[in-house]
Every structure is written in structure tokens, then in C-alpha cells.
Amino acid sequence: MKWTKHSIPDQTGRIALITGSNSGLGFESAKALLDKGATVIMGCRSLQKAQTAKELLLQSTNAGSIDLIHIDLADLSSIHKASEELKAKYGRLNLLINNAGVMAPPLTRSNQGLELQFAVNHLGHMALTINLLPILEKERASRVVTVTSGAQFMGQISWGDLQSEKSYNRWGAYSQSKLANVMFALELDARLRQSESDSSSLLAHPGLARTNLQSTSVSSNKSWQEAIAYQLMGPLFQSAKMGSLPQLYAATSIKAKGGQQYGPNFNFRGFPKLCRSAPSALNKKKRKMLWELSEALIEKFK
Numbered sequence: 001m002k003w004t005k006h007s008i009p010d011q012t013g014r015i016a017l018i019t020g021s022n023s024g025l026g027f028e029s030a031k032a033l034l035d036k037g038a039t040v041i042m043g044c045r046s047l048q049k050a051q052t053a054k055e056l057l058l059q060s061t062n063a064g065s066i067d068l069i070h071i072d073l074a075d076l077s078s079i080h081k082a083s084e085e086l087k088a089k090y091g092r093l094n095l096l097i098n099n100a101g102v103m104a105p106p107l108t109r110s111n112q113g114l115e116l117q118f119a120v121n122h123l124g125h126m127a128l129t130i131n132l133l134p135i136l137e138k139e140r141a142s143r144v145v146t147v148t149s150g151a152q153f154m155g156q157i158s159w160g161d162l163q164s165e166k167s168y169n170r171w172g173a174y175s176q177s178k179l180a181n182v183m184f185a186l187e188l189d190a191r192l193r194q195s196e197s198d199s200s201s202l203l204a205h206p207g208l209a210r211t212n213l214q215s216t217s218v219s220s221n222k223s224w225q226e227a228i229a230y231q232l233m234g235p236l237f238q239s240a241k242m243g244s245l246p247q248l249y250a251a252t253s254i255k256a257k258g259g260q261q262y263g264p265n266f267n268f269r270g271f272p273k274l275c276r277s278a279p280s281a282l283n284k285k286k287r288k289m290l291w292e293l294s295e296a297l298i299e300k301f302k
Contacts, residue, residue: 002271003245003249003271004245004271005032005035005241005244005245005248008032008033008035008248008252009036009252009254010036011033011037011038011064011252012038014037014038014039014094014095015038015039015041015090015092015095016033016038016040016094016095016096016097016251017040017043017069017093017095017096018030018033018041018042018043018097018099019044019071019073019097019099019100019125019128020043020044020045020100021040021042021043021044021053021099022042022046022049022050022053023049023053024240024243025099025206025240025243025244026042026097026099026244027053027056027057028240028241028243028244029097029247029248029251030042030053030057030066031057032244032248033248033251034057034061034063034064034065035064036063037064038064038095039064039066039067040064040065040066040067041066041067041068041069041086041090042054042066042068042069043069043071043082043100043128044068044069045071045074045100047068047070050068051068054066054068069082069085069086071128073100073119073120073124073125073128074110074111074116074119074120074124075112076112076123076127076298076302077111077301078111079124079127079128079131080131080302083128083131083132084131086132086135087135091135091138092138092139093139093142094142094143095142095143095144095145095251096136096144096145097145097147097247098125098128098129098144098146098147098181099247100120100124101120101121101147102116102117102121103174104117104170104171104173104174105117106170107164107168110124112297112301113163114297115162115163115168115173117170117176118162118163118173118177118180120177121174121177121178121181122180122181122184122294123294123297123298125146125181126294126298127298129144129146130298133199136199137197137198140198141198141199141200142199142200143199143200143201143250143251143258144188144200144201145202145250146181146182146184146185146201146202146203146204147181147204147206147247148178148181148182148204148205148261149178149205149206150205150207150208150263150267151171151175151178151179152179152181152182152205152277152278152281153278154175155175155176155177155178155179155278155280156175156176156179156280157176157179157180157183157286157290158172158176159289162293179281180290180294181203182203182261182277182281183281183286183287183290183291184287184290184291184294185201185203186201186203186259186277186281186282186287187287187288187290187291189202189259190259190284192258193258193259200258201258202256202257202259202261202262203250203260203261203262204247204249204251204262204272205263205267205275206244206246206247206263207243207246207263207267207269207270208243208269238264238269242264242269242270242271243264245264245271245272246262246263246264246272247262248272249262260274261274261275261276262274262275
């Protein structure tokens, strides 16, 4: 039987934080969880865009409640501030969906001078997760879902040039950040199991889903070749609503387990299923290296 948003169990009383939920996969995930009675906290870089998205959600759902919080994942101080606000206001959290992301921009630096894709897609979400673990672990069977992409299979960690200071390939840096997502999520789940925590860490990827990432990439790079490529690939893309199903499955299905990854059929489109993680992410020694290196960067700029 196909798993759809209607398969989501009742979420009444549960609190979910979704980063980048003003559009795309995050917006669709927020809507689905609200429809099932959850309280959804929209963590967004632009509160103006978040407010617009909130108003759209309020028009289309009668269940759940919505809150907004400013989180700039390119700024570790913003992440720390948002985490403290959430702890003070709610004191508990059932679900964290690390959904926000940037894709293949020109070389850009975060507020702390780090390569933007590594900073936002990986390091920012790792910092947010670590900061919120105390209130996640208060709740029974809480989950952290980190959203990656099929680019994980092409990713390599550039240990000697992690921040693209020697050279920069925008797609290589994107793939690196998506592989880092997987390495982080698997390492987190292993550490949670080792500490006998009731929380778990899972992964999801949307396959080829049409979101604003494609148009933003074309616009920021002024690439007509990329625009044509997306037009030619158009029939392969599925909607953001379909693309959100794997992360919703990882977040809510009673069958979803920690350390597992879910994506669409054939990793391109379709309904969610269990899928494999990039072989490069299965090396425990390298996962530990990335964790410790990332943790040191978070502490350095805390």
C-alpha cells in the first residue's frame, strides 16, 4: 500500500521544528503535520517570508498551531540564540526536521567565514541539533530527521580543503555537504544508541523534486545552460508535495527506524521507501573525524 500524508498518525500534542519551512519541502511538511494536529515551529531566515507562509497555511488547515522563529543557518550565533529561545518558550521538542538548504551558489562565505553550503546544509543543522538535544531527549521516541539528496552518492569530503579556500566547485561543494548530512545523521544515531537515548536520528531525501532551489541556483549563477537542463529534465521532476513524503515518513511512521534513510522509488520519484545511504558515509572512522572537526568549528565560533 502506498504511504501518503494521510498515513501520518495523529500528531496532537507533538511539537515539531522545521527549518526552511516557508517554501518547498518544508512548507509541505509543515502543512501535513499541522493537518494532523501538531504544533509546528517554522524556523526561517526571513521572518517576512515565514509570516507569508504562515498566513497561507492558516487558510488551508484548521488543525494544529503555528509559531515562527528566526534562524539563520549561515550564522552560528543566530542558531544559538534561536535554540535558547525555543528552550525557554517550549522546554520540549518531539521532532526536528533539518530541511533547509542552499544548492550550488557562487562561492559565498557564512557569517563565520565558512563555505556557505557546508555551513548551512551541514554545520548549521548539526549545531542546531546539538543545542536542542536536551529538550528532544526529554520526550519519548523523539526524532531528528536530516534531509539530504541523491548528490550524497557523488560527494567526497575534501579533508584538505573543507572550506574551499584553495579551489571551489559549486556542485562538488554541494555534494560534499549532502554527504556530510548523511555522515552526521548516522553518527548521531550511533551516539544516541550508545547512550541508550530514546531519541533517534533518521535521513530522508526527496529525489528529483521541484522546489525554489533550482530557480535560485539558475538566478544566482546566471547560468542559461543550467536553465535549459532543468527544462529538459522537467518531466522527471515530481512536486514538492510528493518530495516531502520521505521526510514525513521518517518523521512519523511507526515503521521508520533510527539510522535508516528514506527516499522515493528508484531514488527519483514516487512514494517513500527504505533506501540505502552513500557507501562513503558508512566509514565509522571518517564519520567520527567529521563529527569532531565540525564540533570544533561550532565551539570555536560559539
